[in-house]
Amino acid sequence: MIGFLAGRAASLALVLFGASILIFLVVRALPGDPAVALMTQNATPEMIAEMRRTLGLERGLPTQFALWLGGALGGDLGRSFMFSMDVSALIGERFPVTLHLALTSLAIALAIAIPTGVLAAANKGKALDHLCRVVAMVGISMPVFWQGLLMILLFAVTLGWLPPGGYVSPASGLGDSFAHILLPSVALGTAYAATVMRMLRASMLDVLGREHIAVARAHGIPERTLVWRDALHNAAIPTLTAVGFSFGYLLAGAVLTEVIFNLPGMGRLLYESILARDYPLVQGLVLLNVAVFVAINFAMDALYVALDPRIRR
């Protein structure tokens, strides 16, 4: 088991290194000179050259990359041009907002996906199954930004029940915080719910068709116990890992949601930093996105090994 996990860790470290090279090269290709972007219109060429030296932009690309990667490994992602503060500190400030959004979305997604996935599989081929299939298709095909705008139109503008955007930290009042995070979480969570529901339904159908379920049924175990306890327990393992893998995408999916609902999280920060050509910030945010994705992949591999004895052997 340790050998398997060590192999996966080495493979994912290689992926992260390759991704860091790609991030560095893409960000360096962003149009415009950040030194010029930081200066006023009256800046002389000497002042711009001095700024380029300060930012380390006059050095060769390999040196710049080595310095950036060395710093990143030590937690120093450079300084944001736009906010005049450390990228790590800025990410530390915004990450809780995105995490709050992602976790609430995950909770909403699971609250929808688990009962619908189980009920659809238990009623395979019946009206309820078809209804769940249609709802899942709607969830998967609905653009998150359109759903977000429609919800603002209905719940904020027409009914006036919830605020149209903005963020309130749970520390400043749970009720107010929940009211602000609800619409964005539903927008982000429903598409995710559809994906999880389809996975769970497929896993449940697979498990419900196995011999041990047929034997349990023959022994007179009630159908409800069979479905909700025995089958769900077995079907949860592959679904759980799939949920984990998709969580990285959920964090990334926050870009559009945060832009629409004006949430001060990492997604909106990434969008703003790209528009402002803030190299260190773009690099730091994309690297963090990839690192989270890679870390979740590793955690899911470990979880799978822990839950499935066949891999342990």
Place this chain on the structure above:
Amino acid sequence: MNRGKTIGRLLGIVRRDPLAAAAFLFLLLLAIAALFPEQIAAMSPNRPSRLRLLPPGDVYLFGTDQFGRDIFARCVHATSVSLLVGLTTVAIALLLGVPLGAIAAFRSPGKIDSGIMRTMDVLMAFPPIVLAIAVVAALGTQDIEIGPFTVPHITKVMVVIGLLNVPKVARIVRASVLVERNEQYVMAARAVGASEARVLFREVLPNCASPVAVYATLLVATSILTEASLSFLGLGIQPPQPSWGGMLADSRTYVMSGQWWLTVFPGLLIFLSVAAFNLAGDLLRDALDPAQITRRGDA
């Protein structure tokens, strides 16, 4: 794959399933709108007028926008762009992903396989929308001059989305080829002296067409959604050219004042197009693999 039988099965499914029939009918309407926009929408999509922010009515079916432009005409004219992006990006992904996946599988296990698949792993470690935003922003939203040629921004968007899909196609093809390469007909082809390239491209790949065709159909839906997301963020199709994502981005300003028609119609078209391609992918899977029909709707 027997093409006649597949089409027959597909028609059978469409006849039995009203949802499938609706999806194919909608895709047909989309194709007509993309090919003949002037015949369907009489008004110009870009001509402003004084009739600003008119709600839907007899003359302006979907209402007018903040510049008095006909939203129906803009929606119809944006269809061709969305379909073009969806289909071209999938063609790019297939053009690169199929040979890469096939070569990786044929050389598996080995350095070529490891090299190709680790590169694909690196690309797949990026959440697609994040990478798309970063790369499109890096390339800028202006047309690029390369010598005597001008590369329009829309071409860059299509290439970027297409390249993002290459790893997914390569993985599907690799998995299929790994299964097929051990089949008896492959050994028979080798035994009669067929070259490696001939075995791969003439014998193995045609037998991997089913999963690739299904996945390609689903990819069209994803690509339309990615283009709409980029346009919504101002990085995709540039104004005044109409695009569904761009129209939704413009509508944000008017959400709070209740002009719902600016938001509803372009979004509905994105949603219906993506849903229609997703349904078509599911149905194609059923038609190509009859064993799956008993498990209709399985993810």
